[in-house]
Amino acid sequence: DKYIVIGAGILGASTAYHLAKAGANVTVIDRKDEGQATDAAAGIVCPWISQRRNQTWYKLAKGGARFYPELIKELENEGESNTGYSRVGAISIHTDSKKLIEMEKRARKRLEDAPEIGEIQILTPTETKALFPLIADGYGSVYVSGAARVDGRAIRDTLLRSAQRYGATIVNGDAELLLHGTNVIGAKTSEETYFANTVIVTAGAWGSQLLEPLGIHFQVDFQKGQILHMKLQEMETDQWPVVMPPGSQYIVPFQDGKIVAGATHEKNTGFDLRVTAxxxxxxxxxxLQFAPGLSSATIVEARVGFRPFTPDFLPVIGPLPGYKGVLIANGLGASGLTMGPYLGSLLAKLALKEEIDLDLEPYAISGALE
Ligand code: FAD
Structure with missing residues (x-):
């Protein structure tokens, strides 16, 4: 059987990798849009201390975090050394010790069915500073050893490169669905027509455009995120934990003094790629409020990405109702780096008609249709 994957962000890249590894014939078509969410994202894999109570969301986020270490081991065994993933732990910081105790409780409760959380520990301001020297005075933290940082670009490229090694073809182009009645029979670009038994659409913020010619209103909207890359001179930052301050922003250290901070959540911007004041x-x-030590860092670049969302802020995955030969997944929102590799593996299983040990009904595509 032949498979086409349209869209090669983290979700499509993981789908292609898992399909190709299973021996399937895969063609990936990607337009490389500026603003690809995966390309801009550098972030955190740490879903366990989130206050978001939605269990349906949490199941995927938890599954995503659990999935990473195995996948990374597998990719490293295949010769990949720059996956962009590192389990450096996270510190969730606060000045209010009551808040820290609540956070610790939340994490401990979740530890019961998520041992991958690892060690959970409340740290004093001094201990917190020892782990992350740039932090402002007075911040204690909850340390979670199983949390990780991941570089979206690096993991995407690793998955695509590995898919290619297993025989996948990667095409740069703008794809349209090819239909025969209500059967999706392939995809075409301006250059070529590709036929397949199953077409998988992982087109992120642009997902609704692909379904427009079918008269389908796919309700995937997006939020613009801007994120800042900085560099510290001569600092050994590789082992520093990810910092999660109160609010929605975070600070993610990488190797060689690289520090990524952000990101904004901007609604109704349209596909506006500008970095704004x-x-x-x-x-x-x-x-700088949380880490004043960053004030002497060099500003390297700012990136912009569009996070795809559904109306319920829940990912959707599955067949398109009323059509044959097409599978869709989208709506990974602000936690797509966390969920993407896992969801891609499920999408590959769906396409290969293999069994899945997760009830996908709550994530049916109908949830994003009018
Ligand atoms: P995308 O990565 O957007 O990929 C979609 C691809 O489809 C694009 O390459 C596009 O060109 C292609 N495409 C679309 N239409 C077509 C077509 N017709 N033909 C061919 N190709 C097409 N998540 C976390 O878990 N932790 C974080 O800390 C985190 N931080 C983030 C920070 C920022 C600034 C942003 C923007 C996102 C962040 N995320 C984070 C979220 C995460 O990045 C996204 O949820 C995830 O990358 C979405 O992946 P995707 O593959 O669905 O879409």
Missing amino acids: GSIQEILTQS
Whole structure:
């Protein structure tokens, strides 16, 4: 059987990898849109201390975090050394010790069915500073050893490269669905027509455009995120934990003094790729408040990405109702780096008609249709 994957962000890249590894014939078509969420994202894999109570969301986020270490081991065994993933732990910081105790409780409760959380520990301001020297005075933290950082670009490229090694073909192009009645029989670009038994659409913020010619209103909207890359001179930052301050922003250290801070959540911007003064001010104000030691860092670049969302803020995955030969997944929102590799593996299983040990009904595509 032949498979086409349209869209090669983290979700499509993981789907292609898992299909190709299973021996399937896979063609990936990607338009490389500027603003690809995966390309801009550098972030955190730490779903366990989130206050978000939605169990349906949490199941995927938890599954996503659990899935990573095995996948990374597998990729490393296949010769990949730059996966962009590192389990450096996270510190969720606060000045209020009551808040820290609540956070610790939340994490401990979740530890019961998520041992991958690892060690959970409340740290004093001094201990917190020892782990992350740039932090402001007075911040204690909850340390979670199983949390990780991941570089979206690096993991995406690793998955695509590995898919290619297993025989996948990767095409740069703008794909349209090819239909015969209500059967999706392939995809075409301006250059070529590709036939397949199953077409998988993982097109992120652009997902609704692909379904428009079918008269389908796919309700995937997006939020613009701006994120800032900085560099510290001569600092050994590789082992520093991810910092999660109160609010929605975070600070993610990488190797060689690289520090990524952000990101903004901007609604109704359209596909506006601009880096804006107000957003950079917001990121700097927040990150310097929590980590004043960043004030001497070099500003390297700012990136912009569009996080795809459904109306319920829940990912959707499955067949398109009323059509044959097409599977869709989308709506990974602000936690797509966390969920993407796992969801891609499920999508590959769906396509290969293999059994899945998760009830996908709550994530049916109908949830994003009018
Ligand atoms: P995308 O990565 O957007 O990929 C979609 C691809 O489809 C694009 O390459 C596009 O060109 C292609 N495409 C679309 N239409 C077509 C077509 N017709 N033909 C061919 N190709 C097409 N998540 C976390 O878990 N932790 C974080 O800390 C985190 N931080 C983030 C920070 C920022 C600034 C942003 C923007 C996102 C962050 N995320 C984070 C969220 C995560 O990045 C996204 O949820 C995830 O990358 C979405 O992946 P995707 O593959 O669905 O979409």
